[in-house]
Amino acid sequence: MSEYKIIIAGQLEFGSERVFNQVLEQYTHRMEHYYKNDILLKPEDFFKPEELTLDVPRTVVIGSERDWLNTFNLLERVVSFSMAGSINMWRLRAGSIMDHHVLEPHSDRTTVQLFNRGRQLVDQKDKEQEALAMMTKVVGRFERHAQAYERRGFVNLRLRNIDDAVYDYNKSLSINPSMPESHYGRGIAFSRKEMWTEAAADFEAVTKNSIPHQAIYWMAQVALGDAFLKLDQPAEALRVFNMFSKRKQRIASLDRYNRRVNNIFGKLLVGAGRAGDAVFAFERSLAGVDDAKAPSKNEVHYELGRAYEAKGQMDKAVEQWKLAGDFPAAQQALKDASVGA
Numbered sequence: 565m566s567e568y569k570i571i572i573a574g575q576l577e578f579g580s581e582r583v584f585n586q587v588l589e590q591y592t593h594r595m596e597h598y599y600k601n602d603i604l605l606k607p608e609d610f611f612k613p614e615e616l617t618l619d620v621p622r623t624v625v626i627g628s629e630r631d632w633l634n635t636f637n638l639l640e641r642v643v644s645f646s647m648a649g650s651i652n653m654w655r656l657r658a659g660s661i662m663d664h665h666v667l668e669p670h671s672d673r674t675t676v677q678l679f680n681r682g683r684q685l686v687d688q689k690d691k692e693q694e695a696l697a698m699m700t701k702v703v704g705r706f707e708r709h710a711q712a713y714e715r716r717g718f719v720n721l722r723l724r725n726i727d728d729a730v731y732d733y734n735k736s737l738s739i740n741p742s743m744p745e746s747h748y749g750r751g752i753a754f755s756r757k758e759m760w761t762e763a764a765a766d767f768e769a770v771t772k773n774s775i776p777h778q779a780i781y782w783m784a785q786v787a788l789g790d791a792f793l794k795l796d797q798p799a800e801a802l803r804v805f806n807m808f809s810k811r812k813q814r815i816a817s818l819d820r821y822n823r824r825v826n827n828i829f830g831k832l833l834v835g836a837g838r839a840g841d842a843v844f845a846f847e848r849s850l851a852g853v854d855d856a857k858a859p860s861k862n863e864v865h866y867e868l869g870r871a872y873e874a875k876g877q878m879d880k881a882v883e884q885w886k887l888a889g890d891f892p893a894a895q896q897a898l899k900d901a902s903v904g905a
Contacts, residue, residue: 568662570604570632571775573622574651575740576643577708579675584616587645594638602628604635615708618642620651621742622773636665643667647675648709649740654777659812661777675706686715695719703735710740717749721756729753744774748784755791764791779817782808786821789828798832805829809845823852827859830867839874846871862891869897 578584588611595603604625612619627635632655639651646669655663669676682698685691699716703709717732733750736743751766770784785808792801808821809829830845846868850861869884882901888894 566657567626567628568632569656570625570627570635571622571654571656572605572620572625572635572639572651573742573773574620574649574667575710575742576618576646576649576651576669577706577710577739578616578618578645579647579706579708581616583645583647584611584613587618587642588613591638591642594641599634599638602631602634603638604631605639617649618646618651619740619742622775632663639667643669644671647673647706648679648711650711654775656777664777675702675709678702678705679709679712682712683715686719692719692723708739710736710743710746713739714743714746714749717746717753721749721753724756726753726756730757742773744770744778744780744784747773748780748787751784751787751791755787758794760791760794764788764795767791776811776813777815779815782811782813782815782818782821786825789825793828798835802829802832802836805832809848819853820855820858821852823849823855823858823864825849826852827864827867830871834867834871834874839871842871843868843875860891862888862894865889866891866894866897869894873897 578587588607591611592607595601595607604627605620605623610618610620636653639653643651648669651667653663653665653667654661670680678698679702682695682702685695685698696716696719699712699719702712703716713732713736717729717736720729720732730750730753733746733753736746737750740746747766747769751763751770754760754763754766767784767788771781774781774784776782785804789801789804789808792798792804805825805828808825826845826849830842830849833839833842833845846864849864850868852858865884865888869881869888872878872881872884878901882898885894885897885901
C-alpha cells in the first residue's frame with residue numbers, strides 16, 4: 565500500500581458551545597464506527613473546548629490513501645458546521661503535490677455569507693471602503709473571525725492606513741497565531757514603518773506556518789532577505805536568497821522576483837568572495853522576466869562584469885560591461901579598464 569506525506573494546517577471556529585459539542589461528538593463517533601480509527605487527526609489533540617475551535621498547527625504525517633480520503637471526508641463534514649476559518653490539506657509523493665484542498669465554510673449562516681461577499685469586494689478595484697465596511701460588520705457579528713480581520717488589514721494596508729492594518733493583523737493573530745497571511749501582512753506593515761526586527765520575525769513566522777509549495781512561503785523569504793539587508797545582516801540575507809534562488813518549486817506567481825532576487829544574491833556572493841557562484845546567480849537574473857521592482861538588464865550585465873572582474877577574467881568583464889549599454893557604472897568600468905590595460 566502506497567504511503568504519502570500528508571500536511572494539514574488551519575483552524576475552524578464553531579461559535580457556540582452547542583455546535584462545538586455536536587461536532588466533536590459526531591467526529592469521534594464517525595472516526596470510531598465509520599472510519600475504524602483510520603483518521604490522521606485524533607480529536608483529543610486538536611479540538612480545543614476552551615476556545616470552541618478545531619486548531620491544527622502545521623501537522624506532517626505519513627499515511628495511506630485510505631487515511632487521506634477518510635480524513636478529508638471527515639473534515640469536509642466538520643467544516644460545514646463552522647462559523648469561520650479554513651483547513652489546508654496537502655498530499656505529496658517524492659516532494660510533488662498529488663492533491664491540495666482548502667476547506668472553508670460555505671453554509672447559509674449570515675456571518676459566513678457576509679464574509680464571503682466581503683472577500684469578493686476585497687479583490688475588486690475601487691471597492692476598498694465597501695470591503696472595510698463589510699469586514700467590520702463581520703467582526704461585529706462574530707469577534708473571533710481571524711480571516712475577516714486579516715482581510716480588513718489587507719485593505720487598510722492597500723489604503724496606506726498602516727497603524728489600522730497593524731491593529732487588524734494583531735487581532736487576527738490573537739485569534740489564530742499560526743495564520744501565515746496575517747504574519748505576512750503585519751510584516752509588510754512593519755516594513756513600511758521601518759520596524760525591521762519586527763518585520764523579520766513575522767516573515768520567519770510565515771515560513772514556520774506554511775510550506776514551500778505555497779507562494780506565500782517564498783514571498784516571505786524574499787521579504788525576510790530584504791529585512792536582513794536593512795538590519796545589516798548580509799550573511800543571513802545570503803542564506804535566505806540562496807534558498808529562494810535554488811528552490812525546486814516552480815510557482816508562476818514568483819517569476820517576477822527572479823531578476824531582482826538573483827541580482828541581489830549575486831552581489832552578496834561577490835561580497836562574500838564567491839565570484840564563481842555569483843556568475844550563475846547573475847545569469848539566472850538575466851533570464852528573469854521584466855518587473856517594475858527589478859533592475860534593468862543593463863544593470864545586471866554590469867554586476868556580472870564585476871563578478872568576472874573579481875575572478876580575474878577581464879575579457880569577459882569588459883564584454884559584459886559593453887552589453888550594459890549606457891548604464892553609468894558600466895561606462896565608468898570600461899574607462900577604468902582601458903586606463904589599466
